[in-house]
Amino acid sequence: MGVWNNSQCVEAPCLIVPDIANAVDVGSCIGTQSQDSCVFECENGYTPSSSLNCLRGEFDIQACLENPCLNPPEIAYSTVEDCVDVASGDTCLVRCLDGYHPSVVDGTETCYLGNWNVSMSCDPDPCDLDPVIDFMDSQATVCENTQSGDECEVQCDAGYTAHGQASCSLGTWHFADLP
Numbered sequence: 130m131g132v133w134n135n136s137q138c139v140e141a142p143c144l145i146v147p148d149i150a151n152a153v154d155v156g157s158c159i160g161t162q163s164q165d166s167c168v169f170e171c172e173n174g175y176t177p178s179s180s181l182n183c184l185r186g187e188f189d190i191q192a193c194l195e196n197p198c199l200n201p202p203e204i205a206y207s208t209v210e211d212c213v214d215v216a217s218g219d220t221c222l223v224r225c226l227d228g229y230h231p232s233v234v235d236g237t238e239t240c241y242l243g244n245w246n247v248s249m250s251c252d253p254d255p256c257d258l259d260p261v262i263d264f265m266d267s268q269a270t271v272c273e274n275t276q277s278g279d280e281c282e283v284q285c286d287a288g289y290t291a292h293g294q295a296s297c298s299l300g301t302w303h304f305a306d307l308p
Contacts (some may be wrong), residue, residue, distance in 0.1 A: 140164065141186035151175045153195035158188070174217075174242025180226030195241030204238075206251035215240045225251035228277075228299025255276030261302075264289045272297075 130263035140163030151172045156180050158167035160188045166180035171193035181188045201209035202221070206229045212221035220237040230252040239246050259265070259272045262283055269284035275297040283291045296303050 140184075143167075143181075143183035143186055143188050145188075146181070147190065149191060149193060152177075154205050155181070158183075159189075174244070198240035198243055198245055202238045202245035202247050204247060204249065204251060212238070212245075217242050223249060223251070228254050228301070230254055256281075256297035256300055256302055260295045260304070262295070262304075273303075 142163060143161045144159055148157050149155055149169070149171075153170045153172055155169050158169060161167045161181070161183040163183050164183050166182045167188075168180050169177055169191070171177055174196050175193035176196055178192045178194050180217050181191055181271050191299070197217060198215045198221075199213065201212035202223070204223055206226045208224045208226065209221065212223070215221050220239050223231060223236050223238055225231055225232050225236070231249050232252050233249040236249065238249065255277060256275045257273060259267060259270050260281070260283065264286045266284040270281070272281035272283070272295060275281045277297050277299050280294045280296045285291050293306050296305065
C-alpha cells in the first residue's frame with residue numbers, strides 16, 4: 130500500500146513578466162515568488178507606477194508613467210509661478226516682466242517627460258512710436274520700432290535745434306542732454 134509524503138499545493142511563482150511600455154529589463158523579475166514584489170526600472174523620463182506584485186503566478190498590472198515637470202522653466206525676465214508640477218504633454222503660460230515680450234506668439238512652454246522644451250525668451254520691448262517732444266518734426270524723425278538699448282536722432286521743426294539724445298529702454302523713451 131502507498132504512503133503519502135507531505136504533498137501540498139503552494140502558490141506558483143511568476144514566470145512570465147508583463148509587457149510594460151518604456152520599462153527597462155523587466156526580465157529580471159522572472160521567478161518572483163508569490164506574495165513578493167519586484168522593483169523594475171523605466172526609461173529616462175518615466176517612473177514606475179509601483180513595484181510588480183506577484184500573486185499565484187501572475188503579476189499585477191503596472192506602468193511606466195511620464196514624469197511631470199516639477200520645477201518651472203528657466204526663462205530670464207519672466208514669471209512662471211503657475212508652471213510647477215505640470216503633467217508631461219501639458220503647456221504652461223509664461224508671462225514676461227514689464228518691458229519685455231514673448232519671442233513666440235502664444236507665450237507657452239511644453240513639458241515633455243519631466244523636462245521643459247524651452248523655445249521662447251522674453252525679449253526687451255522696442256519703442257514702437259516716435260518719442261513725444263515739443264517742436265519735434267514728426268515727418269523727419271524716424272524713431273518708430275527703435276530697439277531697446279538703441280538711440281534715435283530727433284529732428285526738430287524749423288527754428289529749433291535738437292539738444293540731447295532719445296534712447297529706448299524696454300519700450301520707454303529716455304532723454305539725456307548732450308554735453
